[in-house]
Amino acid sequence: DQQVKQNSPSLSVQEGRISILNCDYTNSMFDYFLWYKKYPAEGPTFLISISSIKDKNEDGRFTVFLNKSAKHLSLHIVPSQPGDSAVYFCAASGYTGGTSYGKLTFGQGTILTVHP
Amino acid sequence: KAGVTQTPRYLIKTRGQQVTLSCSPISGHRSVSWYQQTPGQGLQFLFEYFSETQRNKGNFPGRFSGRQFSNSRSEMNVSTLELGDSALYLCASNREGVDEQFFGPGTRLTVL
Numbered sequence: 248d249q250q251v252k253q254n255s256p257s258l259s260v261q262e263g264r265i266s267i268l269n270c271d272y273t274n275s276m277f278d279y280f281l282w283y284k285k286y287p288a289e290g291p292t293f294l295i296s297i298s299s300i301k302d303k304n305e306d307g308r309f310t311v312f313l314n315k316s317a318k319h320l321s322l323h324i325v326p327s328q329p330g331d332s333a334v335y336f337c338a339a340s341g342y343t344g345g346t347s348y349g350k351l352t353f354g355q356g357t358i359l360t361v362h363p
Numbered sequence: 364k365a366g367v368t369q370t371p372r373y374l375i376k377t378r379g380q381q382v383t384l385s386c387s388p389i390s391g392h393r394s395v396s397w398y399q400q401t402p403g404q405g406l407q408f409l410f411e412y413f414s415e416t417q418r419n420k421g422n423f424p425g426r427f428s429g430r431q432f433s434n435s436r437s438e439m440n441v442s443t444l445e446l447g448d449s450a451l452y453l454c455a456s457n458r459e460g461v462d463e464q465f466f467g468p469g470t471r472l473t474v475l
Contacts, residue, residue: 279462290367290453290466291406336406340462348418349396349411349457351464356405 250274251339253354261362266324268357270337273318277339281351282311282322285334294335295322327361334358365390367467369454375473381442384470388435388456395437396464397429400451409452412437413459441472449474 252271260266268282278299283291297304297311297320304311310323324331338351368387376382388395397409408421412431429439435456441448451471455464 281463283466288468288471290369290455290468293463293465296463338406348413349394349464350408350419350421351396351398351406351455351462352408353398353406 249355250277251337251352251354253335253337253357255357256355257358257360259360259362260327262329263326266322266327266331266359266361268322268324268335268337268359270320270322270354271318272320272339274339274341274352275318277341277352279340280311280313280320281338281340282309283336283338284331285336285356291336299341324359327359329361329363332359332361367454367456367465369452369467369470371470372468373471373473375475376444377475378444378446380444381440382444382472383438383440384452384454384472386437386439386454386456386467388437388454389465392456392458392465393435394457394459395431395435396455396457397437397439398453398455399423400453400469401449406453409439444474446474448472 281296282294285291295309313320334356337354370385394413396411400406411419415431426442431437451469453469455466457464
């Protein structure tokens, strides 16, 4: 049962344009969402997060939007740069039965390629 | 401030052997979580430790175990290795009460 889904395995955009990465979740008990970027042979790097009490959070070129009614979040990167090319994971945390300590539930990732 | 460090970075073992992986969290972070990343299953939560106590555990067999020391450093152990245990094992640390976890570079385990 995949509780966090990233339905697009890959995304290709031109440098300078907007990249939009999408993520859907099924468990309404998730209350905090995070985006990570991962390069090959490295661990995930934290990018940006959002609490369920907000619908938008912005940090430089990165903005995350949360639509709780649709159980959907998206990451916008504007403008996209070739160095943004990586795998992007969305993750969620919150009470999901038992204890929730330390547990992030990850999507399968989206490979973003930004062409010069 | 130094990031999360993991040793070793690469390991090759054979079926039936056991392995121990080490993780040093960011200074001041007392919570340490472990994840397994495989191409088929993605990133999956193994367990979390805080103050030398396991507070949460994912859906992995008992062959996967861990511990945390008083300095917050953590180790995970996999006994009786199987081919399917080949994966990238990631350690992450965070401050208590903060959801953002910071990951180490991982240990690439190959089981032959």
